[in-house]
Amino acid sequence: MASTTPTDTPPAPPVDRPTPRSTGRMGDKVFLGLSRGSGILLLVIMASIAVFLTYRSVIAISKNEGNFLTTFDWNPAGDPPVFGIAVLLFGTVVSSIIAMVIAVPIAVGIALFISHYAPRKLAAPIAYVVDLLAAVPSIVYGIWGALVLVPHLEGLNLWLDEYLGWTYIFEKTEVGIARSLFTVGILLAIMILPIVTSVSREVFLQVPKMNEEAALALGATRWEVIRLSVLPFGRSGIISASMLGLGRALGETMAVATVLSPNFLISLHVLNPGGGTFAQNIAAKFGEADAFGRDALIASGLVLFVLTLLVNGAARLIIARRKEYSGANA
């Protein structure tokens, strides 16, 4: 009697109303899986870079008759294969240090210029011009350095030798064009300017306006504002920006390979042509290397990898720690 109507109506609404074409559960799971998977893949790539390079390096170093760290030679094809990274490590570090000494003050100056000095309308175009420096491919820097910068530096080299030769570092004992670690350092400085500038600029723009206005209210000049409130706030930012630049300078290949005339000697006379860097050596020696020679080059690449990893990791840790307590991003 009454049982027919209840049984007829209840089944109907549940079928019609929810109409769950998809709950999205499956899609969510798949999507999360995909995105997490690609994150994990990145970690796997990083790990496998370390593993593969180490594996090939062990093969090379186990057959090396010289000392990998102290040998002043690169001859993996020789009868007793001999190769060492001493010269490369020295050249890499020295050219990067020269680059840092030149680039960091200038970059900080440009960053301050953009954030605090430039007329407001000019600031954005100037920042753009500096970013353009970063967009120029390194090989173009390389041929520009070799064909334009090197001739231009002859005069500067002579001048440095004449007036600063007593410092030993700037003594030019060998005659030859300026295909030296010093020139490489200058070129690297130009190349790392943009990254150091843009990272420091970001930090300077984060300085709390209150601090600057407080200094201005006390009658500080613009320079005093910068010295009292901007630079103290931005110090860790400048340090990490410099380290990011250092990471770039350490691993730069083409600019060094085109400018430097390499040899396997360690000399603190940075104006003399000669020396070498990890990346330059790999690019230059690869063509003539046999299978074992390639392993030897991979071994030197592993050292470069570890070096840049340490420098970049440290820089990123400093930035990350700063972010946590600065409160500027909150």
Place this chain on the structure above:
Amino acid sequence: MSHAPTGVMERPQPAPPAPKKSSLGSRSLPRLAPLGFAVVAVALGVGLSLAAGWESRIQWGMLSALFFLVISYVATTVVENQRQAKDRLATSVMWVCFLVAVVPLASLLWTTVVRGAERLDGYFLTHSMAGVLGFEESGGVYHALIGTLEQVGIATVISVPLGLLTAVYLVEYGKGSLAKAVTFFVDVMTGIPSIVAGLFILSIMLIANLEPSGLMGALALTILMIPVVVRSTEEMLKLVPNELREASLALGIPKWRTILKVVLPTAIGGITTGVMLAIARIAGETAPIILLVFGSQLINTNPFEGAQSSLPFYIYEQYKIGEVASYDRAWAAALVLIAFVMILNLVARGIARWKAPKTGR
């Protein structure tokens, strides 16, 4: 009664005849003074350099800059005071820093355009180096263009989805130690030298006995490209207002559709910009190509087999030949490469400005 007003009157009286002159009343240099200093400094610098017989313009510029700093410091000390002078000195130093950075960029672009235009024409763009000897005037860049486009194309096809998904994971899902580790290593990965990425693929090639080909180079470029894409996409996704996500979720739309239909479209302008900048960056990479693609004088349209060339590699190769004709070819190829990269950059920034998410600031 009269005491109170006089008492009040007495107080402000010491102020008007203040012993110190207020800064508003002190002498100051006219606004255009720095310009005058600059003119004098450049004149002095160039004059002295010519007198001393120096040839390099770099020295002229450095001397002029030095004169500029000294003149503006001394003049301000004399006319104004020590503190103002320091301020002026700092301002001048900033200007000099900026000019110092512009000079190499201007020189580089100028040289590339002038030297490159000598050789760049339709013939150069449509012919390869097949059968051309280093000192000969003919030959072109066609094979290298094809190589670059294919290698960069493959790298883009692989790294854009990977990079996008990783960025989505970091912004939309990422919590806990895995996300932290990924963020950190993406940052570190940005700093991997291109030659190390090349060596990594090389070691795989040595183990798996693979032949050099465009694909191998593209894989190395992928490693360099992914972190750049992740970083820029991440920044853009963070700019998408949370209200949009919440509105979508409140309508009962599952999270993955929210991301695909709301979050990504909102940020698409910035993401495109990031991808194009990443392409511009890897298009100029030479080192991995030297190790993995080997270079070829012939047209090879198959990136999966056989040696190829690429624009940056071509420049290096021509530079190393060291003949006048090959230098010309190197500059012309450099002009092509720079034009490619700069156009990508300009378009990317145009898109960024046009499609920028409105953050309300």
